[in-house]
Amino acid sequence: MKINIIYESHFDNGKKIVDGLSKILRSKNQDV
Secondary structure (H helix, E strand, O other): OOHHHHHHHHHHHHHHHHHHHHHHHHHHHHHH
């Protein structure tokens, strides 16, 4: 159970990072 919870939290963090990167890429594309 503990391993599952840790894995899920890492997965959520990964999604947040991907969302942040995609937002940065979109803003850069708009500037160009």
